[in-house]
Amino acid sequence: MNDDSQSDVVNPTRRVFLRNTGTTAAAVFIGVSGAPQLNLTLTAEAATEENAVGANIDGAVPITLRINGKDHQLRIDPRTTLLDCIRETVTLTGTKKGCDHGQCGACTVHVNGRRVNSCLSLALMHDGEEITTIEGLGTPDAMHPMQAAFVAHDGYQCGYCTSGQIMSAVALLKEPCGPDDAAVKECMSGNICRCGAYANIIAAIQKVRHNA
Amino acid sequence: MHTFEFVRPADTVKAVAAAGQAKTAQQGADIRFLAGGTTLIDLMKLNVETPSQLLDINRLPLDKIEATADGGLKIGATARNSDLAHHPTVQRDYAVLSQAILAGASVQLRNMATTAGNLLQRTRCVYFRDTAMPCNKREPGSGCPAITGANRTLAILGTSEHCIATNPSDMCVAMAALEATIHIVGPKGTRAVPIADFHLLPGNTPQRETVLEPGDLITHVTLPPPVAGSKQLYLKLRDRASYEFALASAAVVVTVAGGKITRARVAMGGVGTKPWRSTEAEAALVGQAANTANYRKAAEVALRDAKPQSQNKYKIELAKRCLTHAFTTAVTG
Numbered sequence: 001m002n003d004d005s006q007s008d009v010v011n012p013t014r015r016v017f018l019r020n021t022g023t024t025a026a027a028v029f030i031g032v033s034g035a036p037q038l039n040l041t042l043t044a045e046a047a048t049e050e051n052a053v054g055a056n057i058d059g060a061v062p063i064t065l066r067i068n069g070k071d072h073q074l075r076i077d078p079r080t081t082l083l084d085c086i087r088e089t090v091t092l093t094g095t096k097k098g099c100d101h102g103q104c105g106a107c108t109v110h111v112n113g114r115r116v117n118s119c120l121s122l123a124l125m126h127d128g129e130e131i132t133t134i135e136g137l138g139t140p141d142a143m144h145p146m147q148a149a150f151v152a153h154d155g156y157q158c159g160y161c162t163s164g165q166i167m168s169a170v171a172l173l174k175e176p177c178g179p180d181d182a183a184v185k186e187c188m189s190g191n192i193c194r195c196g197a198y199a200n201i202i203a204a205i206q207k208v209r210h211n212a
Numbered sequence: 213m214h215t216f217e218f219v220r221p222a223d224t225v226k227a228v229a230a231a232g233q234a235k236t237a238q239q240g241a242d243i244r245f246l247a248g249g250t251t252l253i254d255l256m257k258l259n260v261e262t263p264s265q266l267l268d269i270n271r272l273p274l275d276k277i278e279a280t281a282d283g284g285l286k287i288g289a290t291a292r293n294s295d296l297a298h299h300p301t302v303q304r305d306y307a308v309l310s311q312a313i314l315a316g317a318s319v320q321l322r323n324m325a326t327t328a329g330n331l332l333q334r335t336r337c338v339y340f341r342d343t344a345m346p347c348n349k350r351e352p353g354s355g356c357p358a359i360t361g362a363n364r365t366l367a368i369l370g371t372s373e374h375c376i377a378t379n380p381s382d383m384c385v386a387m388a389a390l391e392a393t394i395h396i397v398g399p400k401g402t403r404a405v406p407i408a409d410f411h412l413l414p415g416n417t418p419q420r421e422t423v424l425e426p427g428d429l430i431t432h433v434t435l436p437p438p439v440a441g442s443k444q445l446y447l448k449l450r451d452r453a454s455y456e457f458a459l460a461s462a463a464v465v466v467t468v469a470g471g472k473i474t475r476a477r478v479a480m481g482g483v484g485t486k487p488w489r490s491t492e493a494e495a496a497l498v499g500q501a502a503n504t505a506n507y508r509k510a511a512e513v514a515l516r517d518a519k520p521q522s523q524n525k526y527k528i529e530l531a532k533r534c535l536t537h538a539f540t541t542a543v544t545g
Contacts, residue, residue: 059215078218081253101254102321114294114323120253121324124218125246125268168320175319176298189454190318 054089063127067092068136076123082116083107085123086133094134094163098192105191108164108171109133115171117190134163137170145211146170149204157195165191169205173212181206214262221267224274224397224429230267232399232427239332239421240350245269245429247290248324250317251333259343260350274431275326277301283437289328289430293383294319296327305438308463311446312386312481318455328430331384331394331410332422335377336457338362348374349418364523365459368531370485371519375418377485379411380457384487386446388479389463390435398428407433411486439475442467445542448481449534458482460531462538468502478514483531490514493535507539508532 054060054075065072065085072090080088086095086109095118098106102120109118110132138144146169149155156162168191177187181202193201221227227245234243244263246252247270255261274289277299285301296302297313313322313330339345339358346354358366358376367378384407392407410422424430448461461481467474476497480488493514500506511532518528 061218078216079213101257102250105318105320108320115320116324117250117320120250120321122218122246122249122253122266125249125270171319186454187319190320 061124063124065090065123065126065131066129067131068133069130074123078122078124080123081119082109082111082121082123082126082131083118086118086131089123092133092135096160096163098161098164103192104161104164105168106161106164108167108191110167110171113171113174115168132167134167137166144170145208146173146204149208150201153200153204153207154197155201155204156193156197161191161193161195165193165201169201169208172205173209179209213256214259214264216256216263217265219265219267220271221269224272224431227267227269227272228397228399228427228429230265231429234426237420237422237424237426237428239334239424240419241426243267245328247326247329248292248321249329250321250325251329255334255341258341260341269429274328280434285435287327287433287435289432290326293317293322293325293327293330296383297322306386306390306435306444308389308444308446308465309383309386309435311444312382312448312461312463315446315448315458315461316382327383327433330381331387331430331433332424333379333381333384334421336380337366337377340377349377349414349421352417352419359521362523363521365457365482366521366524367485368483368518368520368524368527369480369488369515370413371521372414372416372418372485374416375414375485376521377414377418378457378482379484379486381487382446382448382458382461382481384411385461385479385481386463387433387435388487388489389444389465389477391477393434393436394430395432395434396424396428397431398425400425402431404434407487408489414485439465439467441469442475443542445538447534447538447541449530450482460527460534462531462535464535464538464542466497466502466539466542468543471501473497473500473502473506476510478510478535480514480531480535483515483518483527492516497539502543504536504540507536510539511535 060075060077063074074089086092096106098104100119102117107117107119108115112130138147146166172187177183184202184205221230231243234241242263243265246266246268275291276288277291278286280286293313297310302310339347340349346357348356366376387407394405394410396403442465444465446463448458450456450458458481460483463479465477476494478490478493493510496510496513515528515532
């Protein structure tokens with residue numbers, strides 16, 4: 001059965017759906033207390049525009065971030081980390097927030113080809129730089145070899161750390177790293193996997209390295 | 213996180229002028245230079261650091277690593293830790309520095325963290341990082357709960373009744389053994405400070421961690437020419453095999469001729485309130501036969517003044533063995 005026709009009708013992301021649900025709930029509450037009737041269409045459009053440029057809050061500053069080859073004109077609070085900007089403002093939610101203090105690696109992205117902890121960096125530091133997130137590596141239909149290797153070797157359990165693991169693993173391919181498993185473990189020590197999928201993660205990485 | 217103004221100074225002169233308006237020097241100041249951000253942004257999230265202005269120096273031309281006229285090495289303030297650790301000259305002539313940097317943090321953090329930022333790295337003492345707790349370093353005069361509290365990872369050398377926080381850096385320990393010099397430009401001009409004099413003991417002013425004054429910007433670090441024939445090693449002992457701070461570490465640079473030690477440089481990490489050079493241990497080694505018994509004697513000298521707290525007495529023996537093993541491994545391979 002082909003579900004495309006159905007999913008094309010309305011294809012909201014979970015994020016937009018939740019946001020609009022929340023807005024609706026608030027509007028309904030106001031409605032009960034005598035406010036005018038709510039207009040769902042307008043609410044949805046406002047939320048979409050907000051996503052595109054960032055909230056026009058007091059003290060927000062403009063910035064252009066280049067993510068996965070595309071320029072994003074944004075307005076952000078100067079306190080916004082690169083991680084929060086990627087996830088909340090640009091709504092690329094493949095990059096995950098784990099510890100938010102540079103201790104777990106879930107937020108790993110590439111800046112100018114090098115892996116960094118996006119949680120410990122301000123978005124404002126990165127205007128004009130090339131930022132790559134997990135969404136920029138591959139797609140479900142055309143996976144990056146490292147993504148395919150993680151699938152083939154079962155390099156995850158819950159999957160929360162996986163995008164950070166893969167971003168680190170892809171960067172590792174171009175870094176000085178010894179050939180053996182011990183060297184890979186050391187180079188990957190900045191990415192914590194709470195499920196303990198390490199053995200399979202190492203196997204996936206070594207497979208890609210041997211194929212390279 | 214408190215609000216702040218984000219500014220990108222056009223050059224070092226403007227950066228120094230802007231930072232010179234700060235009430236205090238860099239660490240904990242209201243106007244702070246921002247480089248890699250791995251310490252500063254972490255502490256801003258915890259409201260331990262609350263600057264009103266950040267001066268982004270990442271795009272200033274301070275990231276070069278190049279030879280000096282005297283055969284030494286000049287390391288730019290914003291040279292990334294990973295670039296420094298993998299620089300061919302560092303790997304060949306200053307191996308202890310490369311090893312120390314690679315023993316710290318993770319690849320991601322080393323790709324961000326800078327030379328000057330590492331010099332100014334702040335302690336991981338849990339009381340310093342928790343604004344609900346007193347801390348003389350964070351709030352002078354509020355007290356030090358670490359002395360009667362969780363102090364297993366804290367310092368045994370250079371402590372005071374006001375602060376026992378450990379300096380967390382690996383890089384600085386190697387630089388201490390290599391006798392690096394810190395180059396500073398400030399409102400009053402330029403100056404050069406030996407790394408041994410750069411970090412301050414806590415004494416009764418633990419909030420002041422270095423000799424930097426308001427507006428002072430570290431521009432670069434220089435290393436003297438490598439010592440021909442010297443053997444170098446950084447040994448780090450910690451709770452897990454990677455991505456963890458030192459409980460004890462040792463950086464040794466040693467020259468042996470005819471079975472005798474002719475020159476030795478010794479610095480320790482994880483045990484001191486600053487990167488801990490022991491000139492006493494160095495003096496105890498020179499002229500002695502290069503053997504384990506003499507390394508152990510030097511280690512006894514290095515830890516002679518150690519003052520353990522309730523939970524970290526183990527560090528005294530750990531540091532001695534660390535130092536002894538580092539020398540043994542460096543000399544005999």
